[in-house]
Amino acid sequence: MQLRRPLAAGPLITWAVGASWAVIVLTPLLTGVGLSVLRHRGFRIVWSLTTRNYVDLLETGRIGVILHTAAMAALVSLTCLVCGFPLAVWLAKRAPGWAAQLVWMCLTLPFFLDPSARTLVLRLVLGTNGLVNGALLATHVVVVPQRWFLFDDLAIWLGLVGPYFPNMVWPIALSLMLIDDGLIDASHDLGAGQWETLRLVLLPLAAPGLLGGLVMTFIPALGDSVVPDLLGGGRHEYLADSIFSLSTAMNYAGASAMATIVFTLLGLSCLPVMLLRRRVVLRQAGA
Amino acid sequence: MTDRVLQGVSRVCLAGGFALTGLIYAPVVWLAILSVSGDPLSGYPGGWSLRWYGALAQDGSWTGPMLRSMGLATIVSALCVAIALPVGRSLPRLRRGRSLLAAGFLIPLGVPGTVMGLLLFTFYRVVLGVRMGNWSLVLAHVVLALPFALIGMLIAVSRFDIGLLDAAADLGASPWRRFLDIECPLLMPGIVSAALFGFLLSFTELPRSLFVAGPYQTLPLYIWAEASSRSGHVPLIFCLNTLITLVSASAAAFMVLSLGRTGPR
Numbered sequence: 008m009q010l011r012r013p014l015a016a017g018p019l020i021t022w023a024v025g026a027s028w029a030v031i032v033l034t035p036l037l038t039g040v041g042l043s044v045l046r047h048r049g050f051r052i053v054w055s056l057t058t059r060n061y062v063d064l065l066e067t068g069r070i071g072v073i074l075h076t077a078a079m080a081a082l083v084s085l086t087c088l089v090c091g092f093p094l095a096v097w098l099a100k101r102a103p104g105w106a107a108q109l110v111w112m113c114l115t116l117p118f119f120l121d122p123s124a125r126t127l128v129l130r131l132v133l134g135t136n137g138l139v140n141g142a143l144l145a146t147h148v149v150v151v152p153q154r155w156f157l158f159d160d161l162a163i164w165l166g167l168v169g170p171y172f173p174n175m176v177w178p179i180a181l182s183l184m185l186i187d188d189g190l191i192d193a194s195h196d197l198g199a200g201q202w203e204t205l206r207l208v209l210l211p212l213a214a215p216g217l218l219g220g221l222v223m224t225f226i227p228a229l230g231d232s233v234v235p236d237l238l239g240g241g242r243h244e245y246l247a248d249s250i251f252s253l254s255t256a257m258n259y260a261g262a263s264a265m266a267t268i269v270f271t272l273l274g275l276s277c278l279p280v281m282l283l284r285r286r287v288v289l290r291q292a293g294a
Numbered sequence: 295m296t297d298r299v300l301q302g303v304s305r306v307c308l309a310g311g312f313a314l315t316g317l318i319y320a321p322v323v324w325l326a327i328l329s330v331s332g333d334p335l336s337g338y339p340g341g342w343s344l345r346w347y348g349a350l351a352q353d354g355s356w357t358g359p360m361l362r363s364m365g366l367a368t369i370v371s372a373l374c375v376a377i378a379l380p381v382g383r384s385l386p387r388l389r390r391g392r393s394l395l396a397a398g399f400l401i402p403l404g405v406p407g408t409v410m411g412l413l414l415f416t417f418y419r420v421v422l423g424v425r426m427g428n429w430s431l432v433l434a435h436v437v438l439a440l441p442f443a444l445i446g447m448l449i450a451v452s453r454f455d456i457g458l459l460d461a462a463a464d465l466g467a468s469p470w471r472r473f474l475d476i477e478c479p480l481l482m483p484g485i486v487s488a489a490l491f492g493f494l495l496s497f498t499e500l501p502r503s504l505f506v507a508g509p510y511q512t513l514p515l516y517i518w519a520e521a522s523s524r525s526g527h528v529p530l531i532f533c534l535n536t537l538i539t540l541v542s543a544s545a546a547a548f549m550v551l552s553l554g555r556t557g558p559r
Contacts, residue, residue: 017384024381025395032437033398035417036405042416052421087314093304094311110315116543117318118494123518124535127528128321128328131337138324138337169317176311181449202296222403230406232501236522247408247501254505259416266409273404 043264076246080228091175099183166234182216329532363513374492382447407501426508435496443488450484
């Protein structure tokens with residue numbers, strides 16, 4: 008046992024770091040939930056319980072903001088999933104080495120890109136004087152410049168889908184790379200078609216990657232502050248706008264209440280995933 | 295029959311995947327083209343000139359945020375390695391509490407950026423009354439980057455054969471020698487990815503910084519403020535971003551290529 012622990016302090020350090028992490032990072036998360044049921048004036052907290060903050064959110068329609076943002080983030084994740092899975096399969100299993108490396112690099116680079124720069128250009132391209140309208144006018148598809156490309160949900164969707172696409176492909180491709188090619192060959196040899204191989208081999212084994220990809224696309228898309236700011240025209244308010252305006256108004260309890268609702272919704276959306284996982288596990292155990 | 299349909303569908307989706315990858319790059323390339331145009335704000339290229347680059351060199355307002363962001367990214371990158379390495383290598387070998395600890399470290403992945411920024415701000419500024427500053431930027435960026443760094447490290451650790459350490463011990467290597475000569479080189483992909491993620495995510499982080507930057511400005515904050523306000527300044531942003539993208543593209547290319555050579559592919 009002594010030999011298995013090269014630096015005997017390892018577990019101790021891990022627990023110490025974990026404890027500090029809990030104090031420094033996880034406490035603020037819990038405090039937010041607590042603050043949402045307190046009153047406060049500016050930086051002064053009044054220690055009395057209230058549901059006022061939640062009632063305010065309902066009355067000012069900010070619940071709708073959360074739901075609309077969640078729907079958009081879900082749509083973005085779904086788009087990324089549908090296009091990302093085949094790309095990940097191609098990257099992990101089919102692509103020749105150089106092509107895989109090229110695409111892999113193309114998918115790494117966006118992490119370096121500044122969030123507002125790439126969005127800013129979309130604003131120029133989609134605007135009434137922009138490239139898209141110019142092309143449509145020149146080819147006589149439309150007669151007057153179209154305003155609805157920009158400052159609406161379409162622009163937001165376009166703005167979010169690109170930047171978060173690598174977040175979907177990365178984890179899926181990684182989990183696919185770990186699948187032994189022999190399993191896929193065996194599945195074919197045993198007479199399974201591509202559909203059966205996909206359903207019975209690739210999807211179950213890539214499930215952690217799929218889940219990771221969904222989380223890594225949905226969560227940042229939900230909290231994105233740049234795209235709604237630069238491409239949304241204020242017809243629909245998004246979560247980041249809402250939280251930021253509450254915070255600017257020094258209504259921290261209200262903003263915390265919003266955060267708490269986001270947590271609750273995220274927690275609830277984890278339930279079907281967990282149930283699904285149990286079913287898959289049970290079925291695999293039964294089979 | 296189903297296979298035929300599946301093949302068709304997956305071809306269409308794969309094409310969509312390439313299209314989305316293109317959608318990431320089209321704006322960036324367009325930005326670079328516009329940055330050497332006479333009137334970038336018209337949205338059309340033409341009238342080629344480098345005068346906006348000249349104006350950028352004249353304008354010194356971006357150097358402060360740039361230096362601050364680079365400093366922050368370096369510190370965050372170092373912290374990510376310093377935390378992810380000891381935690382990642384001993385987490386899978388813990389006898390109990392593994393999933394609890396892992397879940398605790400990975401929780402920030404499930405918190406949207408703006409929400410995390412808000413909650414860090416309310417806890418430290420409103421509840422505890424501490425002023426925001428460099429320390430809060432570092433904290434917020436580490437909270438963002440550490441889960442990614444840790445995942446990379448855990449993947450590297452999972453490929454590490456622990457028997458090697460026993461063998462080294464049998465041959466008389468001291469614990470430090472075992473760590474430095476065997477674990478560190480073999481965990482290098484994990485260490486590099488932790489450093490990389492720390493640097494990259496910090497350098498481009500915006501939603502959390504919005505809340506915790508206090509009196510300071512990071513480069514993404516500067517660019518965002520310029521992009522949404524003074525339109526006369528916007529062409530400078532085009533040039534600045536083209537330059538940053540060029541530098542980081544070559545850095546990314548270099549790292550992917552060098553990792554690809556030593557990595558497991």
